[in-house]
Amino acid sequence: MLSLILKRILEAIPTLLVLITVSFFLMHFAPGSPLTSERGLPPEIMANIAAKYHLDEPVTSQYLRYLWNILQGDLGASFVHKDFTINDLVAQSFPVSAEIGVWSFIVAVVIGVGCGIFAALRQNSWIDYSVMAFANLGIVLPNFVLAPLCILFFSIYLQWLPSGGWNDGAWPYLVMPVIAMSTSYIAQIARITRGSMIETMHSNFIRTARAKGLPGYKIVLQHALRPAIVPVLSYLGPAFVGIITGSVIVDVYFSTGGIGQHFVNGAINRDYPMVMAVTILIGSLTILFNAIVDILYALIDPKIRY
Amino acid sequence: MKLKQSLIASAVLAAALGASYVQAAKVPEGVKLAAVQEIVKGGESEPATLDQQKLQGTPGSLRGRDLFEGLFNEDGDGNLIPGVATSYDANEDNTVYTFHLRDDAKWSNGDSVTAHDFVFAFQRLVDPKTAADYAWFAELPGMINATDIINGKKPATELGVEAADDYTFVVRLEKPNAYFPKMTIHNTLFPAPKKVIEKWGDDWTKQDHIVFNGAYVLDKWNVNEKMVLVRNPMYWNDKETVINKVTYLPIPDVSVEFKRYQAGEMDLTSYTGIPTNRYKQLMKDTPDEVHITPQLGTYYYLFNTTKAPFDDVRVRKALSYAIDRDIIVKYVKGTGELPAYGFTPDIVNGFNPIKPDYATWTQAERNEKAKELLAEAGFGPSNPLKFPLLYNTNDQHKKVAVAIASMWKKNIGVTATLENQEWKTYLDTRNTQNFSVARAGWIGDYNEASTFLQILTTTAGSNDGKYSNAEYDRLMNEASSMQDPSVNYAKAEDILINQDMGIAPIYTYITKRLVKPYVGGYMPNPEDNTYTRDQYIIAH
Numbered sequence: 001m002l003s004l005i006l007k008r009i010l011e012a013i014p015t016l017l018v019l020i021t022v023s024f025f026l027m028h029f030a031p032g033s034p035l036t037s038e039r040g041l042p043p044e045i046m047a048n049i050a051a052k053y054h055l056d057e058p059v060t061s062q063y064l065r066y067l068w069n070i071l072q073g074d075l076g077a078s079f080v081h082k083d084f085t086i087n088d089l090v091a092q093s094f095p096v097s098a099e100i101g102v103w104s105f106i107v108a109v110v111i112g113v114g115c116g117i118f119a120a121l122r123q124n125s126w127i128d129y130s131v132m133a134f135a136n137l138g139i140v141l142p143n144f145v146l147a148p149l150c151i152l153f154f155s156i157y158l159q160w161l162p163s164g165g166w167n168d169g170a171w172p173y174l175v176m177p178v179i180a181m182s183t184s185y186i187a188q189i190a191r192i193t194r195g196s197m198i199e200t201m202h203s204n205f206i207r208t209a210r211a212k213g214l215p216g217y218k219i220v221l222q223h224a225l226r227p228a229i230v231p232v233l234s235y236l237g238p239a240f241v242g243i244i245t246g247s248v249i250v251d252v253y254f255s256t257g258g259i260g261q262h263f264v265n266g267a268i269n270r271d272y273p274m275v276m277a278v279t280i281l282i283g284s285l286t287i288l289f290n291a292i293v294d295i296l297y298a299l300i301d302p303k304i305r306y
Numbered sequence: 307m308k309l310k311q312s313l314i315a316s317a318v319l320a321a322a323l324g325a326s327y328v329q330a331a332k333v334p335e336g337v338k339l340a341a342v343q344e345i346v347k348g349g350e351s352e353p354a355t356l357d358q359q360k361l362q363g364t365p366g367s368l369r370g371r372d373l374f375e376g377l378f379n380e381d382g383d384g385n386l387i388p389g390v391a392t393s394y395d396a397n398e399d400n401t402v403y404t405f406h407l408r409d410d411a412k413w414s415n416g417d418s419v420t421a422h423d424f425v426f427a428f429q430r431l432v433d434p435k436t437a438a439d440y441a442w443f444a445e446l447p448g449m450i451n452a453t454d455i456i457n458g459k460k461p462a463t464e465l466g467v468e469a470a471d472d473y474t475f476v477v478r479l480e481k482p483n484a485y486f487p488k489m490t491i492h493n494t495l496f497p498a499p500k501k502v503i504e505k506w507g508d509d510w511t512k513q514d515h516i517v518f519n520g521a522y523v524l525d526k527w528n529v530n531e532k533m534v535l536v537r538n539p540m541y542w543n544d545k546e547t548v549i550n551k552v553t554y555l556p557i558p559d560v561s562v563e564f565k566r567y568q569a570g571e572m573d574l575t576s577y578t579g580i581p582t583n584r585y586k587q588l589m590k591d592t593p594d595e596v597h598i599t600p601q602l603g604t605y606y607y608l609f610n611t612t613k614a615p616f617d618d619v620r621v622r623k624a625l626s627y628a629i630d631r632d633i634i635v636k637y638v639k640g641t642g643e644l645p646a647y648g649f650t651p652d653i654v655n656g657f658n659p660i661k662p663d664y665a666t667w668t669q670a671e672r673n674e675k676a677k678e679l680l681a682e683a684g685f686g687p688s689n690p691l692k693f694p695l696l697y698n699t700n701d702q703h704k705k706v707a708v709a710i711a712s713m714w715k716k717n718i719g720v721t722a723t724l725e726n727q728e729w730k731t732y733l734d735t736r737n738t739q740n741f742s743v744a745r746a747g748w749i750g751d752y753n754e755a756s757t758f759l760q761i762l763t764t765t766a767g768s769n770d771g772k773y774s775n776a777e778y779d780r781l782m783n784e785a786s787s788m789q790d791p792s793v794n795y796a797k798a799e800d801i802l803i804n805q806d807m808g809i810a811p812i813y814t815y816i817t818k819r820l821v822k823p824y825v826g827g828y829m830p831n832p833e834d835n836t837y838t839r840d841q842y843i844i845a846h
Contacts, residue, residue, distance in 0.1 A: 032730030036737065037439070038746075039362065042767050044457045045441045052437040081529055082355035083511040092529060148565065155569040163569035164562070165555075166531045253562055255555060257531030270730050 001295070008291040012284070019283045020276065024066065027272050028059050034079035034270045053079070066276070075280075076273030080265060086277045089262060094281070097246030097258035099169050100177045105243050107178055108185035113232065115186070116193025117220065123198055131190060138187030147180040147253035164255040177250045185239060192232050200228040230301055237293035241285045245278070330546030331827050331842045339548065340843040345825065347838075348563050348576030349554030352529055357511050358496040359431045362439040364577070364749070364834070369554055370493040372535055372838045373520040377405050377424070377475075377490040379837065382829030384655060384753050386487060390419055390497065390519070391475070400482040400789065405490075407473040412540040413499050413517045421469035427498035428477070429455075433462040440494040442767075443751070446760070447489060448480040448786065481787040485754045488655075491835060492751055521547045521839035530556055535838075548827075548842035564820075573825050573843075577601070577817035577834050582702070585641040588820070595820050598642040599830040600653045602750035603815030604758065606646070607695075607710070608771040611808065612739050615691065619806055620679040623664075625743070626810035627676040628717040629710055630669050635813050638709045639702075642818065646811035648803050650758040653814075653832050656792050657755045662804040673717040680718055687719060695722040697745035698732040706812070707745065736770040746770070749815065753833055755795040756785065762808055773808035775801055 035041075035049055050056040054065060069076060075086035084092075119131040154176060155163035167173050200206065201224055209219045246260030259278060266274030297304045333339065353366030358374055361367065371379075377391035391405040411419035430436045432444045432455040444452040450466025466478035479486065489495065499510075499517045506515045513524060521544065522535035535552040537544060555572060557563040560581050566572045567579065580588060580596065588596050609616040609625075616622060631645035647665035650657055664672055685691040695711060697703040707724050714720040722743070727735060735741055748768075750757035760766060763782050764774040781798040785791035802808045817834050824846035830836060 030731070032734040036730050036733045037362070038733060039439065039768060041439060042442055042445075042456075045437075045439065048434040048441070048456070048458075049437040049439065051434075080354060081352060082357070082360060084529065089529060096531075148561070151565045151569070156565065159569070163566050163571055164557075165571070166528065251530065252559055255531055255557055255562070255566075257528045261530050268729055 001298070004295065004298075005291070008287070008294070012287045012291075015287060016280065016283055020067070020070075020280060021063070023276060023279045024063055024272075025059070027270070027275055028062075030270065032270055034272065036270070053077075066273075070280070075277040078271055078274050080269050080271045080274065086273045089274070090259065090277055090281065093246075093257055093259040093262055096166055096169070096256050097251075097260060098244045100174065100181055100250065100256065100258065101240075101244030101246065103174060104178045104181035104185065105240055108182040108189055108239075108243070109236070111182075112186040112189025113193050113229070115190040116232075117197055117225070117228075119190065119194045120197035120201065121220065128194075132194070135187040135190045138183045139191075141183065142249075143180045143184065143247065144249045144253070146183055147176070147249060150176045150179055151253065164253070166254075166256045173254075173256075177254050177256055180250050180253070181243060181247060185243060188235065188239070189232060192235055193228065196231045197224065197228045200224045203227075226300055230297065233293055233296055233300070237289045238286060241282060241289050245282050245285065330543055331548040331840055333548065333826065333842050337826065337842075338845040340824065340845045343549045343843050344551040344553070345549050345574065345838065345841065345843060346553045346555060346572045347574045348567075348572060348579050348819075349533065349556045350576045350578075351558040352556045355511060356516060356524070357498075358493045359427060359436055359438050359440070359498060361493050365556070367493045367835075369533060369535070370496065371520070371835065372522045372552060373518045373524065374493070374496045375411070375520045375541075376493070376496040377407075378487060380491050380753075380831055380833065380835040382831055384831040384833065384835075386491065389491075390424075391490075394487055396487075400484050400486070401479045403477045403479075403486055404470070405475040405477070407475060408542060409473050410542045411519060412542065413502075413519050414523045414538050414540050415499075415502070415517045416540060417499070417501060417517075418472070419497055419519045420472040421475035422472070423497035423500050424475045425467045425469050426500040426503070427496065428467045429462040429465050430498060430503070431494055432456050432465055434458050438494065440492075443489070443492060443494050446756075447483045447486045450478045450480050482789070483786060484789050484791065485752070485756070488754055489752050491833075521837070522552055525551075532556070541839075543839070547839045549838055552838045567820055573822045574828065575820045577819055579820050580641055580818040582639065582641055585818075594823050597817075597819045597821050597828070597830060599817045599819075599834070600644060600651065600832055601815040601817045601834060602651055602654060602753060602757070602832045603748060604646055604649055604651060605643075605706075605745075605747045605812045605815060606649065607810040607812060608736070608741075608744045608746045609773075609807075609809065610739055610741055610743070610771055611774070612772045613742060615683060615685070616693075616742060618683050620683040621685070621691070622807040622810070624676040624680040624683070624718060625714065625720065626807050627664055627672040627679075628714050628720070629810060629812060630713055630717075631812060632669070633713070634706060634709060638705050639813065642816050644814040644816070646814045648799055649762070649809060649811050650755045650795065650799055651750075651814045651832075654750070654755050654758070655753045656790075658792055658796055660796050660800045660804070662800070664804075676718045680720070685720075690719055690721060692721040692723070693742035694725040695743050695745075696725050696727065696732065696735060696741045699726045699728050703745050710812075739770065739772060744770070746809070747815070750833065753831075755799070756782070756791070759785075759795060759798050759802070762802060771809060773802070773806070775806055775808070777801060778806075 078086055115131045119128040122128050151163045154161040161172050161175055165173055209223050246258040248260040248264040251258040251261035262274055263278040350365040353369055358370050375389045377389055378386045379389045381387050390407050390411045392408050394403055394405045396403050431438050432441050432452050441456050451460050451464045454460040455462050468476045470476050502517050503510045521541045523538045525536045526534040533554040537550050560578055563575055563579055564581050567575050609622050611617050635643045635645050647662050648659050695707055697707050711722040714722055736744055761768040762773050763779050778798050778801045781794045785794035821828050824844040826844050827841035
């Protein structure tokens with residue numbers, strides 16, 4: 001197990017370096033620059049600004065400077081939010097996205113797995129069909145449709161919930177972002193769980209358990225769930241990263257101040273350091289959670305050996 | 307001169323009436339104020355910075371007017387009224403301006419706002435170390451040595467500004483300029499707290515360090531969620547300020563903002579706060595909440611005059627004539643925009659344009675003339691004109707482009723293929739003249755025609771179509787040092803549009819804002835310079 005963890009850490013370093021390098025150069029090759037503006041600044045003013053941000057240097061030396069800075073934990077200064085460093089902005093926005101994400105994840109896993117098991121155990125009944133219909137709806141209904149619908153219903157029509165804002169994560173401000181964020185995940189998880197559960201319930205060891213006269217709930221919870229959850233886990237690893245690194249849709253519709261909006265605005269405005277920071281964050285978390293999932297596999301399924 | 311006289315006249319009048327001639331919330335008698343004086347406003351997007359010299363864009367100006375105060379402010383009609391300065395004198399030829407500052411203006415840390423803070427602010431605006439986008443704002447009126455300082459040839463201390471004493475601020479210009487005082491309402495010419503900036507350097511804008519001289523100070527800034535401002539007890543006219551707390555919600559998306567307003571969580575939207583498809587319904591249901599004000603801004607199409615056939619005035623005129631602006635404003639935009647036949651909006655202070663010929667024709671006459679001109683230029687059914695029409699990716703721009711392309715097709719048989727690019731790519735394409743015809747827009751920085759006409763002079767940085775006319779340049783150059791440049795502006799505008807059709811004007815922007823009926827003291831002007839310290843919440 002220890003060697004597995006060590007191996008994963010060693011693999012992560014070159015992976016991240018490649019990610020940083022490719023993203024850095026791709027970003028710089030995109031047309032325009034952080035300084036391109038409609039105002040058409042006089043060349044001498046452009047030169048002053050470029051010099052201040054080292055944009056007048058060759059891209060390779062900018063790259064080396066960037067690597068040197070991130071090694072020291074400095075993600076740079078934002079071109080878009082000049083009163084903040086990227087470290088400030090990430091520290092302010094990532095916890096917001098992570099909080100929405102963790103709640104959405106919990107909701108998605110509990111409801112998704114629950115619905116999946118339920119549908120699998122009542123395969124081809126009306127319960128199965130309605131759960132799966134809901135799941136399909138969740139997948140096809142994108143959150144940019146769901147978010148405004150939620151606002152219309154809960155904020156404007158019923159006036160139960162605030163239509164946006166964050167207020168340090170007070171629960172009324174969390175409800176709609178979590179709904180918008182978790183619905184498609186619930187749907188996916190329910191589908192995967194159902195498929196996997198049906199397969200497991202038809203396997204020999206379950207038949208044996210039934211033959212021995214074990215009660216139904218014991219068969220499901222103690223014997224079937226563990227092997228059935230493995231495919232769900234491999235989905236949950238990357239899904240967890242996706243869910244806690246925020247969504248621009250949720251950030252924009254609910255003005256939460258999460259990190260998803262920074263990523264998209266950063267790309268639009270060529271805020272190189274911001275885009276790089278979010279890329280590194282998502283990259284590192286993806287590597288981390290894939291490793292965690294691998295370890296969990298080994299713990300859950302004794303057939304898996306590394 | 308006229309301006310100064312009107313200022314003095316107003317001041318005398320105010321003194322005679324016994325009223326204080328300053329900006330403040332003027333609550334009419336009989337109006338009952340709400341117990342809670344808090345307001346939530348649409349804040350467009352997030353400002354790039356609170357450093358006024360480094361500012362660019364309207365979100366920063368909007369908050370900056372609450373947090374800081376410059377020499378002068380603007381009233382609802384766009385007239386100057388005293389800010390930190392109570393009055394000013396100009397010498398005979400308008401090259402030396404002396405501003406007399408009030409002695410009770412203070413920074414939020416208790417320090418006095420002095421002429422030294424203005425000297426420091428103006429110097430840092432042009433200092434290459436500041437790298438201010440708006441450094442050219444000091445070059446424009448010709449502050450002595452501004453250009454050399456920006457170019458790094460002289461130190462910032464050589465700028466033509468001086469503190470004659472703590473409360474007398476002098477600005478020297480290289481050439482006469484009659485409109486300089488009007489420029490002082492712009493945020494980049496606001497004072498900068500010298501002691502604080504010298505102590506903290508670039509970090510002075512951090513929340514623990516920053517100080518303000520406006521009616522409000524920063525309480526909380528959660529990026530992309532909200533910015534909260536509270537009363538500044540040190541503000542010299544705090545006693546006449548009514549609203550205690552201002553919250554700006556940075557919501558760039560108009561439909562999202564509209565929902566917040568509908569849900570009752572916002573009292574006043576941003577200047578684009580009315581979704582086009584809701585305008586008619588709102589005018590029917592809540593007309594008293596809809597506030598449409600003409601804005602100092604023009605939506606237009608740029609011709610790349612370095613490229614054939616757009617170097618041919620006949621082609622440019624034909625394309626411009628064939629645009630039915632009435633249809634654009636009535637049916638495509640439909641929220642009170644005004645059709646534009648010239649580049650400088652008619653509402654600009656002191657601007658008396660000569661109406662271009664085509665503005666007086668019917669659309670049928672314009673189409674007829676357009677066809678003739680196009681035929682003369684060698685285009686017709688056997689040799690149709692085809693080109694790409696560039697715009698930045700946005701639904702509204704797309705609608706206008708679709709409408710205009712179909713007008714060109716129908717009216718004069720020209721085929722324009724629509725090409726959209728995301729913002730920075732589009733700007734890059736424009737800057738490198740890699741286009742034929744492109745969508746553009748311009749919002750004036752101050753209420754004077756040069757803020758428009760200057761950008762189409764040959765060497766101007768924003769002249770992406772590379773329009774060039776020697777006589778136009780001469781008139782604009784001469785205008786900058788004239789006592790009354792309005793004649794030159796009218797002539798320049800006439801050359802630009804009536805003679806050369808250097809660009810195709812389409813419509814004049816408007817500010818369209820929803821304001822709850824219980825918000826008092828909302829006084830929009832063409833520059834959208836509004837101040838929370840004028841406003842109050844009526845009991846409701």
